[in-house]
Amino acid sequence: MSDDEQRGRGASSVHRVGGLLGDLQAADDQPVAPRRRADAERNRAQILAAAEQLFVEQDPRTVTMDRIAKAAGVGRATLYRSFPDPSSVAVALLDEHERRLQGQLIYGPPPLGPGAPAGERLAAFYLAMLDLLERHLPLALGAETGPARFRTGAYGFWRVHVRTLLVDHGIRDPDPLIDIALSPLSPELFQFQRHELGLSTERIGRSLADFARQLLRSGE
Amino acid sequence: MSDDEQRGRGASSVHRVGGLLGDLQAADDQPVAPRRRADAERNRAQILAAAEQLFVEQDPRTVTMDRIAKAAGVGRATLYRSFPDPSSVAVALLDEHERRLQGQLIYGPPPLGPGAPAGERLAAFYLAMLDLLERHLPLALGAETGPARFRTGAYGFWRVHVRTLLVDHGIRDPDPLIDIALSPLSPELFQFQRHELGLSTERIGRSLADFARQLLRSGE
DNA sequence: GAGCTAAGTGGACACCTTGTCCGTTTGCTG
DNA sequence: CAGCAAACGGACAAGGTGTCCACTTAGCTC
Incomplete structure (x- = not known):
């Protein structure tokens, strides 16, 4: 990819x-x-x-x-x-862990998979990604070498998924919003919130879920 | 600082x-x-x-x-x-440009300064930051060395500002949301959207402004 | 305005990382 | 089992990092 x-x-x-x-x-x-x-x-x-x-x-x-x-x-x-550099090794390792989630997003049961309202699916996606970050933070940090992060196959996959949700919700101009919606999942941000600010994963998760529902609110 | x-x-x-x-x-x-x-x-x-x-x-x-x-x-x-490393030089240079905006946020006229609803103020803040990114992207990219970005004085300032807006709007648990709200302003993200995806600054700006209003909506 | 003192300077040093090159080894195929 | 190309790994040159130390020089004192 x-x-x-x-x-x-x-x-x-x-x-x-x-x-x-x-x-x-x-x-x-x-x-x-x-x-x-x-x-x-x-x-x-x-x-x-x-x-x-x-x-x-x-x-x-x-x-x-x-x-x-x-x-x-x-x-x-x-x-x-x-491998051309250390980060590509980390990317390869991460890929294996991410693949399972990718399957669930397409074929799994709601709210992660199809069937639930867009806001709920986005919330579930955030929580799943948070879990991934929690478990594989070192790899995620190792993989994140500047702009290259956006060019990985995995990021492309998340983009496609989020775009689907945005379109599904009837957003006018979804494209600029895709990466905005993905930006809270930056590994570095997670590390900062988790280990610098000392926030619990649950607390971050609650905020993210609320954020997702607010963003894709039913009664727009 | x-x-x-x-x-x-x-x-x-x-x-x-x-x-x-x-x-x-x-x-x-x-x-x-x-x-x-x-x-x-x-x-x-x-x-x-x-x-x-x-x-x-x-x-x-x-x-x-x-x-x-x-x-x-x-x-x-x-x-x-x-200076201990190249990025700290970039930080020092950026600081000068950011200082003006910081003043406007505190003392300037609405919607950037006090007086407007939180959603409008956040939207105005996003647009101002976008303008800053547009004009000083190289410096912003040079300053962004991993987690250090979150420890700069400037980032601390943005945090305080956004927290004020969130509290002002009556958000329950503002702290985890602060950095989530700031994450779309990552220089690397902007570079990706602007130069990899080819989105215009105006289009990104519109998205961000809508995003801000949706996040801090009056009729919650 | 001469002398003193310590802040400030810059070249050199030792160490580490990066890519690449090339002679050698090793798996696979017929 | 013989031959060939893929794969290997040590070595090399280039360049970056911090730090150290002998020197210069700004600025204070008398």
Whole structure:
């Protein structure tokens, strides 16, 4: 989906090298995905495992490619082969956790899934995201490298979801509002509220839910 | 005000040392402010001027202490004497621009200043901040180094202001909502909406103003 | 206005991170 | 089991970070 996705993961999209062959032997043996070699797969798993630990036990912002490589027991170049920078490793790890929620938003029961009023769905979405942040804050902070955050596949997914809710509610010009509605979910903001201000997750959650219902109020 | 303020600026608030003395020799020879030397003042001005240019003409995130020092024509240690890192330089520069708005919020005419309904005041505040972002985006991006953003004096000011509006409107539990209400003003978000999505500032502004009125609606 | 003192200066140093290059190893295929 | 390309990992050069210390110089005192 995103760039990070293409670079960072790739369990399924390994056919990028195919392009090099040109038209000469185009559609013949091309589509046969050049499977990832076993050692590469193993290294990749080691990297992800080691990185997850690192992100948790030290300031996620200070995790470096060098350290990940050492912790995973692989060379630097090997690491670079799979990921362009530390944040893309965090993105890959987060992705797995986010995937479940993404399924629930589409196929799950209301209020998270379809069927409930837009305001209720937005409130439920906020609470689910808050739960995700609570459980994986280090990864979320590690993934958040400036503007790149907005270009991840996951963020794109949240955008599509929120847009649906806004349109469903009959908002005139939904597009500028999408990211405004998503902005309270910034990992850094959550960290500030939670650990700097000392607010409980429940209290933040209540505020967010009220906020969602107020934003998409039935009697507009 | 903030840490950055104490380190970064100080032209006006030089009486901070006074507090250290306690009651012993209080008002005697202490209050004599340890004036900044003329050459230091000059260097400081050079640094700010050079840095402002740098932030504008290259990616604000890639501005380095080394480059600022070279551009300003001073040694690295001299720079470090005034600022701990590049973002604190950006904060100092931004501060000057923000000060005017801060005055208007307190003493200015409605709807920015006191006198208008909370929803209108919040809408006006959003628009003013948007204007600030539009004009000084590079500085805002340079200042935004992770969680430090929330610890600047300016952010503290915005918090106090928004809290007043929320209380004024009769919100039950205003505190968690403060930062939620401020989150749409994140410089990175603005950059994404403006330059990645291509939304016009007017369109974002309209959305934000509607958003403010909806949030603090009269007929709650 | 000469001398003193400490604030201020700037170059150098040691350390760390980044990407990339390239000789070597290793899995897979026929 | 032989050959080839994918994958590996150590090494390298470039550049950034803070800090230290010998020096300069502003500003006070007499």
